[in-house]
Amino acid sequence: MKKHSITIAGGGSTFTPGIVLMLLDNLEKLPIDQIKFFDNDEDRQKTIAGACRIILKEKAPDIRFTETTDPEEAFSDIDFVMAHIRSGKYAMREKDEKIPLKHGVVGQETCGPGGMAYGMRSIGDVLQLVDYMEKYSPEAWFLNYSNPAAIVAEATRKLRPNSKILNICDMPIGIEELMASAIGLESRKEMEVDYYGLNHFGWWTGIRDKEGNDLLPRIREHVSKFGYVTEDQSLQHADESWNNTFAKAKDIQALDPSTVPNTYLKYYFYPDYEVAHSNPEKTRANEVMEGREKFVFGECRKIIEKGTAAESALHIDEHASYIVDLARAIAYNTKERMLLIVENNGAISNFEPTAMVEVPCIVGSNGPEPLVQGEIPRFQKGLMEQQVAVEKLVVEAWHEKSSQKLWQALTLSRIVPSAQVAKDILEDLQEANKGYWPELS
Ligand SMILES: NC(=O)c1ccc[n+]([C@@H]2O[C@H](COP(=O)([O-])OP(=O)(O)OC[C@H]3O[C@@H](n4cnc5c(N)ncnc54)[C@H](O)[C@@H]3O)[C@@H](O)[C@H]2O)c1
Ligand SMILES: O=P(O)(O)OC[C@H]1O[C@H](O[C@H]2[C@H](O)[C@@H](O)[C@@H](O)O[C@@H]2CO)[C@H](O)[C@@H](O)[C@@H]1O
Numbered sequence: 012m013k014k015h016s017i018t019i020a021g022g023g024s025t026f027t028p029g030i031v032l033m034l035l036d037n038l039e040k041l042p043i044d045q046i047k048f049f050d051n052d053e054d055r056q057k058t059i060a061g062a063c064r065i066i067l068k069e070k071a072p073d074i075r076f077t078e079t080t081d082p083e084e085a086f087s088d089i090d091f092v093m094a095h096i097r098s099g100k101y102a103m104r105e106k107d108e109k110i111p112l113k114h115g116v117v118g119q120e121t122c123g124p125g126g127m128a129y130g131m132r133s134i135g136d137v138l139q140l141v142d143y144m145e146k147y148s149p150e151a152w153f154l155n156y157s158n159p160a161a162i163v164a165e166a167t168r169k170l171r172p173n174s175k176i177l178n179i180c181d182m183p184i185g186i187e188e189l190m191a192s193a194i195g196l197e198s199r200k201e202m203e204v205d206y207y208g209l210n211h212f213g214w215w216t217g218i219r220d221k222e223g224n225d226l227l228p229r230i231r232e233h234v235s236k237f238g239y240v241t242e243d244q245s246l247q248h249a250d251e252s253w254n255n256t257f258a259k260a261k262d263i264q265a266l267d268p269s270t271v272p273n274t275y276l277k278y279y280f281y282p283d284y285e286v287a288h289s290n291p292e293k294t295r296a297n298e299v300m301e302g303r304e305k306f307v308f309g310e311c312r313k314i315i316e317k318g319t320a321a322e323s324a325l326h327i328d329e330h331a332s333y334i335v336d337l338a339r340a341i342a343y344n345t346k347e348r349m350l351l352i353v354e355n356n357g358a359i360s361n362f363e364p365t366a367m368v369e370v371p372c373i374v375g376s377n378g379p380e381p382l383v384q385g386e387i388p389r390f391q392k393g394l395m396e397q398q399v400a401v402e403k404l405v406v407e408a409w410h411e412k413s414s415q416k417l418w419q420a421l422t423l424s425r426i427v428p429s430a431q432v433a434k435d436i437l438e439d440l441q442e443a444n445k446g447y448w449p450e451l452s
């Protein structure tokens with residue numbers, strides 16, 4: 012099997028060590044010649060790269076390793092870019108979450124005003140990475156999971172229509188692991204699913220085992236009682252806020268008991284509850300900085316100091332193995348069935364053809380072939396039409412440098428109660444994002 016070269020863009024990400032360990036655990040499925048880290052923050056990347064260099068030396072000394080902030084070095088002679096950048100880092104995530112809350116509106120990383128602010132920062136940065144890849148390795152594929160994936164995916168569709176980009180999210184995979192556990196399966200891989208929606212905005216309509224037996228009724232029953240909370244303690248998220256989210260799925264599912272939902276719908280269906288249960292002084296960004304970021308960087312520093320990863324508490328991001336599945340599907344034409352964010356183009360037959368939707372696809376060397384999900388009901392169609400218009404308006408606002416369109420996007424969001432509140436939030440977000448957003452007029 013050919014050995015592949017991979018660039019991880021956002022080398023300084025908290026997810027990078029888990030992904031490197033996951034890649035090393037899957038070398039028989041996806042042999043690797045070299046791994047390169049690219050980040051625009053040399054200092055942040057240094058700690059993660061220093062530890063990963065030691066991990067690689069100990070576990071797979073034949074893999075060549077480079078860390079760089081130079082685009083030419085990073086993007087030359089590669090087969091895949093795995094992109095997980097966070098434009099503006101946690102400092103800006105904190106503002107995305109806290110500014111809307113100050114106005115009594117949900118403050119969330121990818122949903123509502125926070126997601127739009129993050130999108131306005133991410134679009135240019137992700138497109139720049141795509142351009143680097145195309146300049147230095149025109150045959151390579153860009154696997155993007157940088158957020159907000161819905162807005163980034165729409166930007167890549169509109170502004171880089173011919174580029175080899177696959178947009179993917181791990182939320183359905185994480186939820187499917189919980190579903191599998193809820194009904195006593197070993198793994199989500201024993202299930203085949205039908206699903207439709209937008210990123211962080213979708214529903215499962217069919218779940219079968221590999222013999223075709225219907226598993227959805229048992230899963231629906233579990234979710235209607237417990238959400239995605241399961242008895243298996245090992246699947247509990249380390250942070251309480253995530254477990255609350257998994258429990259809240261029960262109330263989301265009540266809106267359409269024939270399906271099971273993506274957990275992110277809670278921000279759209281229960282925004283008042285979310286605001287009431289939020290602390291405007293301490294949001295998820297603070298939890299992540301005090302939790303995952305401290306842990307990962309602390310462990311990396313320990314590895315560097317000791318010169319060995321032998322006793323490290325860093326763990327494989329096993330659920331991220333979908334990234335290997337995706338790369339394998341492209342590299343070896345495996346025809347893997349995976350949920351991807353792709354142009355609708357009839358997959359949802361009664362929905363906007365140019366919308367970026369999340370649906371099952373068969374993935375092979377030529378990219379994804381979306382599987383038709385047919386007509387969707389009025390309730391979901393109405394919600395999705397509103398949300399996709401928000402996402403498209405944000406991309407238009409970025410492209411046309413239009414504050415008018417961004418105000419329209421904010422006003423159209425289900426989460427924002429009025430045009431006045433939208434305008435107030437816009438003013439604050441614009442001020443906070445100086446230097447990150449294009450100059451709007
Ligand atoms: N799609 C999904 O389902 C999914 C799942 C998990 C995380 N994510 C995303 O992965 C990303 C990383 O998350 P994290 O919490 O580890 O963040 P993080 O801040 O720890 O890491 C992001 C890294 O990106 C770097 N970066 C920012 N802008 C850059 C640019 N223009 N070029 C190169 N590097 C740049 C930063 O310096 C930082 O080191 C985020 O976008 C997050 O939302 C997506
Ligand atoms: O608040 P964060 O930074 O912890 O998470 C935000 C991301 O949440 C989703 O990813 C989840 C995943 O689905 C879940 O199973 C668990 O493993 O944690 C992941 C991240 O911590 C979501 O899909 C991403 O888009 C978000 O960035």
Ligand SMILES: [Mn+2]
Pocket residue numbers: 160179180181182211
């Ligand atoms: Mn996601």
